[in-house]
Amino acid sequence: MVHLKEKLLSSFIAFENQKDIDSYVHGIRTKAIKNFEKEGFPTKKLENWKYTSLKKTLNHDYKLFPSTTEALEFKDIKDFLIDDIESYKIIFVDGKYCSHLSETTHDGMDICILSSALSQSKYDLVIENYFDKISKKDGITSLNTAFSSEGSYIHIPKNVQVDKPIQIVYFSTGKNESVLYQPRNLIIVDENSHVEIIERHQSLSENSTLVNSVSEIYCNQRSIVQHYKIQDDNKNASLIDNTFISQQRNSDYTLHTFSFGGELTRNNLSIFQNDERIESTIKGITIIGENQHVDHNTLIHHKKPNCNSYQDYKSIFGENSVGVFNGQVLVEKEAQKTNAFQANNNVLISDKATINTKPQLEIFADDVKCSHGCTVGQLDKNALFYMRSRGIPEKEATALLMYGFANKVLSSVNIPEVKTRINNIIASKLGVKMGFDI
């Protein structure tokens, strides 16, 4: 672990020298690397990382920059896109933007890449106002900030209904090497605008990869943002996904996180409600097995009165898999009339699987409605017999029961093709050939 940290620190200067060192971002990166030097990688000694150890994940000889980029064709990536809808696409391969697979625009809005936003003066003001403003200053986020150079840049000006969803997909090919990637997304949605975003990180190789991703999302007044994260990576791929959302008055942000592995997946999600009448909805379905590990660490920070938040995470753990849910809801004294709901329901289908679940409600206002419920259960044997007695074989009955447990989360998915895709992934994870629709 020390090894990787030293490697990162020593390569920073060479990395930064390739960039424009007079730029605004240079100052931010320099500060960030110092912060990373001080904080380092998180360890289990930190309360927030008590149940997730990065030790094994960091113990690979990662390349910090991939030495080659493989040329990919649409057929190579088709399966990892929602390919049956019209969409904007921002596709990266081995850390580099891949224009021939992408479909971006500057027509009335910017759906493009961060490197150009960072290097062109017309974006200076936006970068100064929004870049690295809400991301946390812990070791792992600072590390990303220090090396932030590429990712998606989306700016939707006011009163725009984006005509089709935006898919952001990061591929890694890494034929002969293990690579650490640090993508960075900046998404700004101005007043009255509406956008749908589908995000995915996908390794195409069997080598170990680690993605340390940071996204900053700004939902300005009355904007509506629907965000989907599809995490279904191969078994040697790990992801630390840091997402920060800043919401203004009357905005509505919804995130669905579908976690089916990788090796280790850590979702750090922070939502800041900065004004009144804000809606925040975060939901998740997690289905893992083998030695997979998925950790959802969420924060909803209610700062002002009359806001709602709704969390619903449902998870199924098989074999030796481990799950963590740590849901923090912070309601400040000023945030009266807050409605905060949190549910985390888990099913263990193996004796060796583990879930660590911890709701963490910190409420300083006195006129609020906050509720939380955690459950950990097993398969209902009576329900299983009921289904089998109607002719549904054990495996299919188990799958249907599991699906019934999780599918409430899907009711708020507004893109039918996403729902179908998730249904299909769930069926394959549960080892059955079934259409779950209807």
Added chain:
Amino acid sequence: MLKIKNLHAQVEDKDILKGIDLEIKAGEIHAIMGPNGSGKSTLASVITGKEEYEMTEGKILFDDEDLDEVSPEERAHKGIFMSFQYPIEIPGITTTNFIKTAINETRKAKGENDMPAKDMLKMLREKCDLLDIDQKFLSRSINDGFSGGEKKRNEIFQMAMLEPKLAILDETDSGLDIDALKIVANGVNKLKNEDNAVMVITHYQRLLDYIVPDYVHVLFDGKIVKSGGKELAFELEKKGYDWIKEGIK
């Protein structure tokens, strides 16, 4: 169709059934009556293959095939159906999705293709009409928040869709008011024909006013102690089960 020979069964090492002989032929309706704890529901569970129930002696033959080691789903595929005394609530799965899966899995087991969607819809509609069920009911999660009557009606609806050879109705009358009882019984009667059979398990005689049995068997302490025609049910209603108990002593 169903032949039970000297059936002994245990739950958690406790002997519940202590030697049952029973034969049900196509076209017949048999009622199994008896006091609480006599083994009525155990008999139903053993026939349907519930795993907690262990057969220790005897045989169950269905269409001359030994059901020992046959899984609950395979028994269903062969045409055995049980309407549960306490139907299970399964949130998140609609009745339509559930019954479609059940029908298609049964067809798959027989080497047939899925039922075409058009035929499925037609059948759903017909069976809803038959049982006076609002089709909206089908898009609700199975039994989730249903009233006692709705649950039982849903059981009979599933029976109508699956068209079993042998339907076992386990205390289908419990929790039903008289109107719901009539609807359920009426549904069963409409589904009854020369090729299928019904086994009605009940505590009271009132259901048998509507589903009229050819034979009545009285179960007591894990054995059939008396068999007769439908008039036996009336006699039981009048004299109570003590009459049977005394008869044994």
